[in-house]
Amino acid sequence: MTDDFDDLKAALKAAPAPDADAKFRAMALAMKNFDALQGSPDPARSSEDRTDAAPLNGVRRMFKFLTSRPALAATTSVAALVVGIAVILPVNLRVTEPGTTTDKPETPVVEPDLRTETPDAAPENSTVASVEPAKPAEPPVTGLASGNDQPVLDAELVVDEVAEAEPAAPEAKVAAASEAGGEAAPGLVMDGTILAEDDAGAVMRERAAVEPEPSLSYLPAPAPEAVADTLSPPVENTEEYANDAPNPVKVTVEEPVSTFSIDVDTASYAVVRSSLTGGYLPDPAAVRVEEMINYFPYAYKAPTEAEAFSSTVSVMPTPWNPGTRLVTIGIQGALPAIGERPPLNLVFLIDTSGSMEDANKLPLLKQSLSLMLSELRPEDQVSIVTYAGSAGLVLPPTAAADRATILASLENLMAGGSTAGAEGLELAYQVAETMKAEGEVTRILLATDGDFNVGVSDPEGLEAYVAKKRETGTYLSVLCFGRGNLDDAVMQSLAQNGNGQAAYIDTLSEARKVLVDQLTGALFPIADDVKIQVEWNPATVAEYRLIGYETRSLRREDFNNDKVDAGEIGAGTQVTAIYEVTAPGSDALLNDPLRYGASATEGDPLGELGFLRLRWKAPGEDTSTLVETPISGTEGSSPETRFAAAIAGFGQLLQGSVYLGDWGWDQAIELALANRGDDPFGYRIEAVNLMRLAQSLSH
Amino acid sequence: MLMDTPDEMLATAAAQGDRAAFATLVGRHYGRIHGLAWRLTGVKAEAEDLAQDICAALPAKLRNWRGEARFTTWLYRVVVNAAHDLRRRQATRSRASQGWGDWELARQDEIATQAEAEDWLAQAMTRLSPELRDTVALVLGEEMTQGEAGQVLGVSEGTIAWRMSEVKKRLRAMAREDAK
Numbered sequence: 001m002t003d004d005f006d007d008l009k010a011a012l013k014a015a016p017a018p019d020a021d022a023k024f025r026a027m028a029l030a031m032k033n034f035d036a037l038q039g040s041p042d043p044a045r046s047s048e049d050r051t052d053a054a055p056l057n058g059v060r061r062m063f064k065f066l067t068s069r070p071a072l073a074a075t076t077s078v079a080a081l082v083v084g085i086a087v088i089l090p091v092n093l094r095v096t097e098p099g100t101t102t103d104k105p106e107t108p109v110v111e112p113d114l115r116t117e118t119p120d121a122a123p124e125n126s127t128v129a130s131v132e133p134a135k136p137a138e139p140p141v142t143g144l145a146s147g148n149d150q151p152v153l154d155a156e157l158v159v160d161e162v163a164e165a166e167p168a169a170p171e172a173k174v175a176a177a178s179e180a181g182g183e184a185a186p187g188l189v190m191d192g193t194i195l196a197e198d199d200a201g202a203v204m205r206e207r208a209a210v211e212p213e214p215s216l217s218y219l220p221a222p223a224p225e226a227v228a229d230t231l232s233p234p235v236e237n238t239e240e241y242a243n244d245a246p247n248p249v250k251v252t253v254e255e256p257v258s259t260f261s262i263d264v265d266t267a268s269y270a271v272v273r274s275s276l277t278g279g280y281l282p283d284p285a286a287v288r289v290e291e292m293i294n295y296f297p298y299a300y301k302a303p304t305e306a307e308a309f310s311s312t313v314s315v316m317p318t319p320w321n322p323g324t325r326l327v328t329i330g331i332q333g334a335l336p337a338i339g340e341r342p343p344l345n346l347v348f349l350i351d352t353s354g355s356m357e358d359a360n361k362l363p364l365l366k367q368s369l370s371l372m373l374s375e376l377r378p379e380d381q382v383s384i385v386t387y388a389g390s391a392g393l394v395l396p397p398t399a400a401a402d403r404a405t406i407l408a409s410l411e412n413l414m415a416g417g418s419t420a421g422a423e424g425l426e427l428a429y430q431v432a433e434t435m436k437a438e439g440e441v442t443r444i445l446l447a448t449d450g451d452f453n454v455g456v457s458d459p460e461g462l463e464a465y466v467a468k469k470r471e472t473g474t475y476l477s478v479l480c481f482g483r484g485n486l487d488d489a490v491m492q493s494l495a496q497n498g499n500g501q502a503a504y505i506d507t508l509s510e511a512r513k514v515l516v517d518q519l520t521g522a523l524f525p526i527a528d529d530v531k532i533q534v535e536w537n538p539a540t541v542a543e544y545r546l547i548g549y550e551t552r553s554l555r556r557e558d559f560n561n562d563k564v565d566a567g568e569i570g571a572g573t574q575v576t577a578i579y580e581v582t583a584p585g586s587d588a589l590l591n592d593p594l595r596y597g598a599s600a601t602e603g604d605p606l607g608e609l610g611f612l613r614l615r616w617k618a619p620g621e622d623t624s625t626l627v628e629t630p631i632s633g634t635e636g637s638s639p640e641t642r643f644a645a646a647i648a649g650f651g652q653l654l655q656g657s658v659y660l661g662d663w664g665w666d667q668a669i670e671l672a673l674a675n676r677g678d679d680p681f682g683y684r685i686e687a688v689n690l691m692r693l694a695q696s697l698s699h
Numbered sequence: 700m701l702m703d704t705p706d707e708m709l710a711t712a713a714a715q716g717d718r719a720a721f722a723t724l725v726g727r728h729y730g731r732i733h734g735l736a737w738r739l740t741g742v743k744a745e746a747e748d749l750a751q752d753i754c755a756a757l758p759a760k761l762r763n764w765r766g767e768a769r770f771t772t773w774l775y776r777v778v779v780n781a782a783h784d785l786r787r788r789q790a791t792r793s794r795a796s797q798g799w800g801d802w803e804l805a806r807q808d809e810i811a812t813q814a815e816a817e818d819w820l821a822q823a824m825t826r827l828s829p830e831l832r833d834t835v836a837l838v839l840g841e842e843m844t845q846g847e848a849g850q851v852l853g854v855s856e857g858t859i860a861w862r863m864s865e866v867k868k869r870l871r872a873m874a875r876e877d878a879k
Contacts, residue, residue: 011820012840030754
């Protein structure tokens with residue numbers, strides 16, 4: 001380990017030598033700017049105002065002619081978007097509404113880091129000024145140029161100003177200015193980070209790039225990316241997805257054992273659906289095939305009374321590759337009699353940040369939770385914790401019988417403020433602790449639109465915290481609402497670490513599915529830390545590939561290690577995993593046999609395909625139980641597994657998988673239609689329609 | 700004589716308009732700027748661009764030189780901030796656009812011909828969060844003390860210590876994974 005540390009150090013030390021030409025150019029530029037600065041009585045400009053813009057002059061010239069209305073409108077919208085970010089990002093930097101503080105300097109809450117932007121707007125942006133006689137925003141500061149004799153670095157006064165005058169949408173934004181009497185430090189970035197200023201700078205750059213100004217040479221060189229942003233469709237989207245590259249084909253001889261944790265999340269399917277119905281193909285990174293497959297209920301063999309779950313294996317020809325077979329492992333959780341379910345303690349942890357205001361966020365969330373309320377029993381308990389700016393307990397633990405009180409608290413939730421997820425989570429765990437009692441199930445339901453990291457310096461720390469709290473027996477599930485800043489990665493990881501489920505709720509019917517129809521499954525775990533390990537028989541399986549479960553793979557030795565966390569199965573739910581396997585000698589083999597390797601085809605070529613091992617723990621237990629089943633290869637398929645295969649194909653089509661050959665949308669639709677079986681809730685037919693939509697969109 | 704003058708004096712002189720002092724200063728530190736820029740971005744071309752931008756902005760920035768910190772600390776701060784600006788400009792949050800991420804994508808596209816050491820470095824860096832990367836670049840790459848790195852990044856020494864232990868943890872996990 002220390003070796004690695006040293007390796008990293010050595011590798012970092014070995015920075016490539018700077019190019020002599022590059023150094024020469026940079027130095028020449030530095031000297032030029034130095035000279036220019038000495039001659040100029042103007043205060044120094046900010047770092048954004050670089051004199052050099054050579055690489056982009058051509059682009060600028062091009063933009064000079066782009067004066068048409070659409071171009072200006074496009075710029076405006078991009079500018080507005082960027083201003084929007086400038087308002088959101090700074091944690092403690094006070095940013096006010098356009099034009100309100102020009103004459104009221106405020107004390108910034110920021111630390112010493114700072115930079116001043118001098119209001120270039122006035123003289124230089126003459127074109128703008130003539131279109132819209134915006135006031136050229138004077139910095140409310142004295143002593144602008146008295147830079148050198150004020151030695152107190154930490155007390156530097158800072159004025160951040162960007163006066164904006166857009167022809168189409170006049171906007172002026174003035175960011176924090178500090179107490180008077182300090183001195184302005186023009187053009188300086190002292191330390192720390194400066195979010196608002198930077199974004200404001202970006203606005204200026206982008207405007208500069210498009211506006212038909214005659215004198216652009218003083219303006220900062222717009223970074224190429226910034227120009228590209230200006231031209232790209234104005235879709236501002238900060239979603240992040242958790243995914244890995246699809247599992248590769250493995251050679252059985254080299255790696256006979258495949259280990260993974262089950263995954264009961266369904267969020268990916270709902271995100272895919274929301275994208276498709278919104279009229280665009282989902283980001284391939286948003287597609288997690290196993291979550292799409294597990295979205296659907298399957299009629300697998302029910303477990304016997306003594307079992308917590310049953311497993312069903314089926315083998316069938318691969319729809320997209322005649323040379324391979326699909327091995328489907330279906331797990332069916334037992335459904336204890338509803339009447340016997342233990343009392344439930346629920347903590348709703350609700351994000352009430354400003355971004356939750358949209359109709360498909362907080363209002364949908366309220367509706368969803370009230371739907372669920374009617375499914376609870378009088379002895380269940382509910383409490384509500386909100387987080388936004390500061391965390392607060394909105395509803396102390398209340399018996400579900402008291403519906404009126406709970407509904408009233410729900411109704412009163414208002415969106416506003418920024419997100420401080422960590423604090424809210426801590427409070428929720430505290431509240432959950434007080435609700436706990438022997439024999440009851442306690443679960444936190446975190447409902448958010450995804451932004452969870454403002455104020456949390458370290459997302460990993462948050463996950464570690466959740467993982468630690470998991471030990472206390474409280475489960476954490478995540479419900480995501482709305483699109484736009486879905487931080488799928490953090491949500492996934494919180495739910496995985498918190499022994500819960502991540503679901504994405506885009507419609508009321510999805511809320512119904514997750515919270516009402518599957519209330520028992522979503523809220524009552526019957527088996528914890530369920531791990532699957534398959535050992536393939538090299539005599540009958542030369543290559544195999546696990547479809548999906550990329551984010552859930554485990555190391556081989558983790559299977560027997562009860563300390564290693566894995567997924568949970570809820571009451572009555574199903575989990576499905578699909579392998580694509582290739583027999584030795586098949587034309588469909590992707591890897592050639594090794595010339596010098598040991599061709600270990602020992603074993604019975606007519607024997608089993610492999611050996612399935614399942615490990616699970618009863619909820620709350622520390623030691624696991626092992627269940628072993630051979631995979632004979634003669635297990636037949638059913639409409640259920642064929643439908644699962646169609647969905648696996650759907651997911652891989654969306655990912656642009658290389659394993660599908662000529663198999664396309666038509667075949668996927670046909671397969672899904674033929675096997676939709678008994679579909680009382682219409683989930684399967686909905687999937688078929690989504691495939692049709694995706695087919696049209698991908699042309 | 701200029702060659703022996705301490706950075707801080709040169710900077711003060713340059714801030715007051717001394718051309719020779721400025722030239723010496725930039726010449727002396729270009730390599731440092733470029734090196735840190737490379738460690739922060741992981742892409743040679745980007746490091747060059749960043750270094751050029753920093754040099755171009757340096758005359759203006761020097762007007763705010765107060766001679767309170769060591770010049771190199773001040774300069775590192777400038778570089779780190781410029782790198783942050785760059786990251787933010789690059790479609791901000793998408794992981795793929797954070798330098799090392801780009802590098803990683805390009806690497807996957809290539810027919811792995813990269814030298815193995817560099818390959819490993821990129822892999823290691825890609826798995827670290829931006830804060831950890833910055834910290835590693837300063838503490839390991841520039842051999843700063845944790846206190847100095849804290850000054851540059853504007854966080855406490857304790858935070859740096861914590862981040863470095865976090866890096867060690869990640870490396871250990873990586874090593875375990877590789878050994879698998």
